[in-house]
Amino acid sequence: MIEVGEDGRTWLLSGPTSGYALRLTDRDELLHLHWGPRITLADAEALAAQPLPAERSFESRLDGHEEYPVEGGRRFVRPALSVRGAGVRGSEWRFAEAATEREELRLHFTDAVHRLSITLVYRTRGDVIERFAVLRHDGPADAPALELLRADSATWTLPARDQWRLSQLHGRWAAESRLVRADLTYGEQVIGSRRGHTGHQHLPWVALDAEGATEEHGEVYGCALAWSGSWRICVGRLPDGTVQITGGQGHDDSGQELLAPGAQVVTPVFAGLWSDGGFGGASRAWHAYQRAHVIPDAAEPRPVLYNSWEATRFDISEEQQRTLAGKAAALGVELFVVDDGWFGRRVSDRAGLGDWTPAPDRFPGGLKPLADEVHALGMRFGIWVEPEMVNPDSDLYRAHPDWVQHQPGRERTEFRNQLVLNLAREDVREHLWEQLDALLSSAPIDYVKWDFNRCFSDAGWPGEPYPQRIWNAHVHALYGLLDRLRAAHPAVAFESCSGGGGRVDLGILSRTDQVWTSDNTDPLDRLAVQHGFGQLHPARVMAAWVTDSPNTQLNGRVSTLRFRFVSALAGVLGIGGDLTRWSAEELAEAADWVTLYKEIRPVVQLGDLHRLRPPSEPLSAIQYVHGDETVVLAWLRAQSYGEEPPRLRLKGLDPTAAYVCQDTGKTHRGAVLLHHGLRTGLRGDLDAAVFRFRRV
Numbered sequence: 001m002i003e004v005g006e007d008g009r010t011w012l013l014s015g016p017t018s019g020y021a022l023r024l025t026d027r028d029e030l031l032h033l034h035w036g037p038r039i040t041l042a043d044a045e046a047l048a049a050q051p052l053p054a055e056r057s058f059e060s061r062l063d064g065h066e067e068y069p070v071e072g073g074r075r076f077v078r079p080a081l082s083v084r085g086a087g088v089r090g091s092e093w094r095f096a097e098a099a100t101e102r103e104e105l106r107l108h109f110t111d112a113v114h115r116l117s118i119t120l121v122y123r124t125r126g127d128v129i130e131r132f133a134v135l136r137h138d139g140p141a142d143a144p145a146l147e148l149l150r151a152d153s154a155t156w157t158l159p160a161r162d163q164w165r166l167s168q169l170h171g172r173w174a175a176e177s178r179l180v181r182a183d184l185t186y187g188e189q190v191i192g193s194r195r196g197h198t199g200h201q202h203l204p205w206v207a208l209d210a211e212g213a214t215e216e217h218g219e220v221y222g223c224a225l226a227w228s229g230s231w232r233i234c235v236g237r238l239p240d241g242t243v244q245i246t247g248g249q250g251h252d253d254s255g256q257e258l259l260a261p262g263a264q265v266v267t268p269v270f271a272g273l274w275s276d277g278g279f280g281g282a283s284r285a286w287h288a289y290q291r292a293h294v295i296p297d298a299a300e301p302r303p304v305l306y307n308s309w310e311a312t313r314f315d316i317s318e319e320q321q322r323t324l325a326g327k328a329a330a331l332g333v334e335l336f337v338v339d340d341g342w343f344g345r346r347v348s349d350r351a352g353l354g355d356w357t358p359a360p361d362r363f364p365g366g367l368k369p370l371a372d373e374v375h376a377l378g379m380r381f382g383i384w385v386e387p388e389m390v391n392p393d394s395d396l397y398r399a400h401p402d403w404v405q406h407q408p409g410r411e412r413t414e415f416r417n418q419l420v421l422n423l424a425r426e427d428v429r430e431h432l433w434e435q436l437d438a439l440l441s442s443a444p445i446d447y448v449k450w451d452f453n454r455c456f457s458d459a460g461w462p463g464e465p466y467p468q469r470i471w472n473a474h475v476h477a478l479y480g481l482l483d484r485l486r487a488a489h490p491a492v493a494f495e496s497c498s499g500g501g502g503r504v505d506l507g508i509l510s511r512t513d514q515v516w517t518s519d520n521t522d523p524l525d526r527l528a529v530q531h532g533f534g535q536l537h538p539a540r541v542m543a544a545w546v547t548d549s550p551n552t553q554l555n556g557r558v559s560t561l562r563f564r565f566v567s568a569l570a571g572v573l574g575i576g577g578d579l580t581r582w583s584a585e586e587l588a589e590a591a592d593w594v595t596l597y598k599e600i601r602p603v604v605q606l607g608d609l610h611r612l613r614p615p616s617e618p619l620s621a622i623q624y625v626h627g628d629e630t631v632v633l634a635w636l637r638a639q640s641y642g643e644e645p646p647r648l649r650l651k652g653l654d655p656t657a658a659y660v661c662q663d664t665g666k667t668h669r670g671a672v673l674l675h676h677g678l679r680t681g682l683r684g685d686l687d688a689a690v691f692r693f694r695r696v
């Protein structure tokens, strides 16, 4: 809901529990008034009546108070907007008009010198507010282009508090989204990606709490960026203690754009959430927001998949895939995915990327015979692609060596023997569309795992003037391709992968159905990765595979099938082991786990997540609650001194209700589960269990 003050210059945006207010002064300064619990319009007006601090020679009265600080004038904070016109830098705007619809507020400003129109957009989505900016060159056709040196999506301002704590999700390949939390000091802390994709190093998210929030209590502010290219979020603590969070596309100068007369740039959404339910409440609100407003068809649970990558690597054949498909179907798998190696001369990572036609030696009749067989087995059929890349050893590269990002006269840097296609080029985009559309039309393909296995390093476009559009245009081209493919093949689901979790953000999630969380499938390492991932993103998109033991991919850890399954049951279950080497007992056990997963799937994928104990503890556990049903997943890393692991105090239950355990048939009192807890019976090292309860 959006309310407007009597003079039309104060706005109050209200979510179910939260409020956000801003005020336009008579000098057209757009000031931040409030972000926090719900307030009334009268409260907002009272805040608006409070004068700004007096100006002193070394301090600006505006710093820390503006909704979208621009470069220039009496400001020393990090500008969200920095523009260079013909010989003039910075911005000075006049207010033009405001437009409000039920859930959207648009504030229009104009800079007369640049002939730049600046629109700040706010949308309420429950307690999440989506913000972005639209910048348009309104000058005559023969006016010089404007250089957008920086155009952030939004600046978020937090209330004054004595001390703030910053939570972030850091990582690297095979160790993504690990949560760290530390006091915020004065100055600026910058996270981001200079890599052309979201990156494994940070999820584009921060959370701040000031008064020692816990998992279930306290105020938490969070901001998350919906962008899948290079990005930057800056958390700044100003001299007076105020915190501002500024974020948007591009890092350093990679986001710069030339804005021609008549052209406009729409920044990605930078979403903000206030919650007073602690870190757990904030996560549940983020999850609900993504299921309701971001993820396509989020009410539909995702199928159990099989993927042979870890089992076969590049050594694949139609016959072997048929054998695996038969074994997977017998386990109850619902979606069979052929990973890398089915196309071109792709027998290793040295060749074939770019040639998206089935390898005649491995799939002589194309993909259709295998897809038909997979369908006959009652499963859906999926394939792996990496469309934005090319190996120098490929027909595509031999035909179009100029289609890759490169700097003239310099080395074309390879990672994993591959180069990045320049998707800013129309011909490249059109080629990819034709190839992928033909591929999806050539066989009954239901699922595409879309990978991205190297970062940008030579992001140049010979012959194009600087600033080159290559960085942002690549992401728009990727989004455009996905949108076009989804429209033309509406039954096909897409998975975002980038060497595991290198491209996970609200932007890609609005056009993919799930993400590959990490190449690390070790079930214990995964608990930490999933703990971080779930701070922001819901289980509904978090793909998790059960693979072989010892873990062949990374660390050689040995774990039981039980432990591996219970770890993977926390997300969208997949199986990625070499089923031809699993014993009859293992296959039978796996089939039982898949059956169990299908029963708990709506609770896991669509329910509310409660983190009971973090994976840093010897005993860790999570709980999902969906209607009358609840599922607890518990993992014991190591038992010490023969002591019984602590009881798990459940959450989200009705203390006055009774709950029947679906495995033992025993009835438990809600109040007892909440206040005294559940005995897990876990023992030894790497033990795990699932508990299912239904309200009586």
Ligand code: GLA
Binding pocket: 309, 339, 340, 384, 451, 453, 497, 498, 499, 500, 516, 519
């Ligand atoms: C990436 C993905 C893996 C697999 C390989 C194939 O590393 O993360 O899951 O698809 O590529 O080359």
